[in-house]
Amino acid sequence: RLSAPQSTGESPPSLSHRPRRRTRAAAVGTGPSPRKNEYDLLVIGGGSGGLACAKEAAQFGRKVAVLDYVEPSPQGTIWGLGGTCVNVGCIPKKLMHQAALLGSALKDAQHYGWNISQPVHHTWSVMAQAVQNYVKSLNWGHRVQLQDKKVKYFNVKGSFADPHTVRGLTKAGKETVITADNIVIATGGRPKYPTDIAGAREYGITSDDLFWLKESPGKTLVVGASYVSLECAGFLTGIGLDTTVMMRSIPLRGFDQQMASLVTEHMESYGTKFLKRCFPTKVEKLKSNRLQVTWKNADLNKEETDSFDTVMWAVGRAPDTKTLNLETIGVKTNSETGKIIVDASEATSVPHIYAVGDITEGRPELTPTAIAAGKLLAQRLFGQSSELMDYDNVPTTVFTPLEYGCVGLSEEAAVQRHGSDNIEVYHAYYKPLEFTVAERDAAQCYMKMVCLREREQRILGLHFIGPNAGEVIQGFALGIKCGATYPQMMKTVGIHPTCAEEVTKLHITKRSGLDATVTGC
Known part of the structure; x- marks a missing residue:
């Protein structure tokens, strides 16, 4: 990655002074040598x-x-x-996401009999130092x-x-x-920084900076609806910061939109604020050093303002x-x-x-x-190989507070490619066992399997929202890569009690209109 100067102070040896090897032809003056x-x-x-x-x-x-x-x-x-991944992407992101999950676990722990003295407080600098030290070791x-x-x-x-x-x-x-x-x-x-917003570059940060901050970002506005935006806003909320996401249009563009809505609903229910159909017009620094952001609310057709300690742009790369x-x-x-x-x-x-x-x-x-x-x-x-990279059925996970893992086609893409009459979608709302004693709301724990409707019912896509989504989707990704069908999935024995086993029990179709809530085991 063409990026930042390392602070190693090293100076690579110059190669430009090395003499070119001259061929015999060049030596006898028949023109420049082939280098x-x-x-x-x-x-x-x-x-x-x-x-x-x-x-x-x-x-x-x-x-x-x-x-x-x-x-x-x-x-x-x-x-x-x-x-990016090592320094300002997946690695520090997942570690800070883990910090936030531990905060939720502390709340759950009390239901399970652990006495935790209140109030629980998070220290950004301790987390940041540990994350940054690990990145430096990488x-x-x-x-x-x-x-x-x-x-x-x-x-x-x-x-x-x-x-x-x-x-x-x-x-x-x-x-x-x-x-x-x-x-x-x-x-x-x-x-990217927006080019048409006064003060954006001068006062705003991006994910390139967030993971290397020494001090807490405080009350934060995250602008954008990308997975970078939602992941960062999710862990900032999770460690107790006042966090707002401002999004101009839809969340998680390119992902299955039903799943994307569930992800943002869960974030809202856990305290992340959302300014929907809003776009910033300027950022100004106040005497207090806070940043005043002015934005246009498209639904109300009016201008609004608020002040924040940090403004982070997550509007694409x-x-x-x-x-x-x-x-x-x-x-x-x-x-x-x-x-x-x-x-x-x-x-x-x-x-x-x-x-x-x-x-x-x-x-x-x-x-x-x-x-x-x-x-x-x-x-x-x-190495005498002719194997090309296969970019189909690549699994991925969005590490929002409730994780979203997927592999294959979104429901929209499957319908567009094959027509809605040729698609069968099996789905379920389920409750992770861990949520029961802790009395956690599982309204957004949901999965769906998008299949071709013909006799074999080949699986085109699998989407899962819930704890450890990456770990759940990884194994199923192999099956889907190998051309797994719905009947084969139904013959797969689930591991009980897990969230992943619910995939092997999917039987309600969207087409049926029946209630897709899992009851009992």
């Missing part, structure tokens, strides 16, 4: 996809280099090797792995000089020139391509999204230049898909 490139593979971007590709290529005994540089966020946040681990695999690491910001040459600049402005036979672009994305100089070497991008256009083999419009991960057009922005695509690419380049 031998220094590396078999150069990966630009030290995130999940780039590192996986580089390490896999090194296993084949190839000479490999990785370039990584983290541009500081507008608020000045920097981090180390490992990309940065170090990635450095060591590259060294062990003899992959050369350059902490420089790269841009193409020609299709085989990348010019790198250190933080101090020292130049390094690197040449390679094959180049993989894996620079990922960074959060943009590919990190600006400094790469792609136009000059002819790498085609989608003019609307800025993402690199690749074929099924991750190849760009320029031979020997490839791209993997979030920077590629039409791919899921998920760490495991970037890792898998990066490994397979290295195997095709250097």
